[in-house]
Amino acid sequence: MDYVLNILPPLIEGTGVTLQVFVITLMLSVPLGLALALLRLSRIAPVRAAVGGYIWLMRGTPLMLQMLFIYFALPFVPVIGVRLPDFPAAIVAFVLNYAAYFAEIFRAGIQSIERGQYEGAKVLGLSYAQTMRRIVLPQVIKRILPPVSNETITLIKDTSLIYVLAMNDLLRAARGIVQRDFTTSPFVVAAAFYLIMTLVLTYGFQHLEKKYAVYDE
Amino acid sequence: MQSMTNEATPAPTPMLRAVDLHKRFGAIEVLKGVSLEVGRGEVIAIIGPSGSGKSTFLRCLIHLETVQRGCIEVEGRTLVSTDTGGECRYVADAEIRTICGAMGMVFQHFNLFPHLTVLENLIEAPMTVKGLRREDVVPKAEALLAKVGLADKRDAYPSRLSGGQKQRVAIARALAMEPDILLFDEPTSALDPELTGEVLRTMRELADEHMTMIVVTHEMAFAREVASRVIFMDGGLVVEARPARELFASPEHPRTRAFLENML
Numbered sequence: 001m002d003y004v005l006n007i008l009p010p011l012i013e014g015t016g017v018t019l020q021v022f023v024i025t026l027m028l029s030v031p032l033g034l035a036l037a038l039l040r041l042s043r044i045a046p047v048r049a050a051v052g053g054y055i056w057l058m059r060g061t062p063l064m065l066q067m068l069f070i071y072f073a074l075p076f077v078p079v080i081g082v083r084l085p086d087f088p089a090a091i092v093a094f095v096l097n098y099a100a101y102f103a104e105i106f107r108a109g110i111q112s113i114e115r116g117q118y119e120g121a122k123v124l125g126l127s128y129a130q131t132m133r134r135i136v137l138p139q140v141i142k143r144i145l146p147p148v149s150n151e152t153i154t155l156i157k158d159t160s161l162i163y164v165l166a167m168n169d170l171l172r173a174a175r176g177i178v179q180r181d182f183t184t185s186p187f188v189v190a191a192a193f194y195l196i197m198t199l200v201l202t203y204g205f206q207h208l209e210k211k212y213a214v215y216d217e
Numbered sequence: 218m219q220s221m222t223n224e225a226t227p228a229p230t231p232m233l234r235a236v237d238l239h240k241r242f243g244a245i246e247v248l249k250g251v252s253l254e255v256g257r258g259e260v261i262a263i264i265g266p267s268g269s270g271k272s273t274f275l276r277c278l279i280h281l282e283t284v285q286r287g288c289i290e291v292e293g294r295t296l297v298s299t300d301t302g303g304e305c306r307y308v309a310d311a312e313i314r315t316i317c318g319a320m321g322m323v324f325q326h327f328n329l330f331p332h333l334t335v336l337e338n339l340i341e342a343p344m345t346v347k348g349l350r351r352e353d354v355v356p357k358a359e360a361l362l363a364k365v366g367l368a369d370k371r372d373a374y375p376s377r378l379s380g381g382q383k384q385r386v387a388i389a390r391a392l393a394m395e396p397d398i399l400l401f402d403e404p405t406s407a408l409d410p411e412l413t414g415e416v417l418r419t420m421r422e423l424a425d426e427h428m429t430m431i432v433v434t435h436e437m438a439f440a441r442e443v444a445s446r447v448i449f450m451d452g453g454l455v456v457e458a459r460p461a462r463e464l465f466a467s468p469e470h471p472r473t474r475a476f477l478e479n480m481l
């Protein structure tokens with residue numbers, strides 16, 4: 001027990017890094033995903049195709065590869081080449097990647113809203129933007145909560161990938177101690193940390209689903 | 218395209234004028250030149266077999282569908298026109314919204330907003346579209362709910378209502394935007410027979426208040442008793458358009474006669 005208390009400070013520090021990547025990624029990739037979904041449903045075919053290609057690229061290659069590319073290769077790309085420190089590089093990779101997944105979730109949600117809702121809004125004089133904001137998206141949120149919850153829980157675990165950029169997140173902190181002390185118990189403690197975080201997320205999403213359950217479709 | 222009249226005083230501008238509307242979905246021509254003029258306070262019932270184009274015609278009037286040829290004017294304002302060369306032209310989007318704002322529509326499947334309460338369904342458009350304040354629109358919305366007999370359902374969500382109640386909320390929601398013309402697209406077709414009465418009663422009250430209404434319906438009794446004129450459509454054309462009692466008493470066209478014999 002003393003040993004566990006002893007290794008807690010570095011693990012808590014690592015959790016801080018994990019949570020930072022998690023929160024910033026979520027805050028940026030959800031709105032970006034929504035924007036991509038709306039463009040994916042655009043009337044302009046080239047726009048649809050471009051977003052489709054982007055989603056294919058982001059879902060079709062490993063997140064770790066994307067992160068390595070942005071950190072190591074992006075500086076040498078002509079025109080857009082820029083050298084990013086490790087943390088921003090990781091954030092950019094996570095946001096670009098998760099936005100693609102959120103875009104598909106939003107698209108499915110938007111397309112699941114019946115045409116009658118758009119028509120009902122239109123004959124009342126609502127513009128497209130007003131219809132989206134006031135009528136469609138509030139209903140979409142209710143429908144996409146389960147897949148978004150899934151994606152969010154995956155994200156909290158995916159953050160451990162940032163170890164490839166030598167950043168001290170929860171898992172890397174645990175591994176460091178394992179290698180130093182020749183004991184695997186830090187892994188168990190790290191697992192408990194992840195479980196607590198996912199438990200909080202699960203509870204949060206359950207609460208949201210309950211809140212939206214006040215109305216049936 | 219001003220119509221000529223023989224009367225000494227010019228006829229008042231009709232509330233709605235549709236001339237020679239053509240509409241095709243792919244290879245299928247749904248409207249083959251439909252015209253209709255509706256005066257203030259008139260109640261028009263459009264009847265006909267399914268697939269005759271009557272719903273499509275109604276949807277074209279309020280721009281849920283676009284026509285490929287023809288002309289629509291609402292209260293003298295042109296929504297779409299077709300020049301002599303056959304080129305069909307709609308006015309700008311902003312103008313379309315203004316013009317269609319004179320009309321409200323009630324759908325077969327209600328299309329209420331399920332995430333909003335009954336009251337919120339009524340005040341959504343007045344607040345969002347007209348920019349009115351909540352405290353200014355709530356009393357009027359409550360009055361409309363009382364009018365359709367649903368004051369006690371103010372805070373209920375649509376899923377808790379029966380079909381007939383939903384449709385009455387939909388009518389109140391349309392009225393909340395103060396339209397000059399109300400379009401009904403088979404408003405009772407999705408209802409159990411015992412629930413159609415309450416909706417028809419509400420519509421009858423509107424007619425008594427001289428609301429201008431165009432009603433696509435299979436309710437022959439309603440068409441006969443409430444409508445000032447009945448339009449019989451078949452195969453994308455108006456076959457017969459006459460005062461309700463005349464049409465029901467002595468249909469001129471054999472197709473009208475056959476249809477009415479089937480229905481009654």
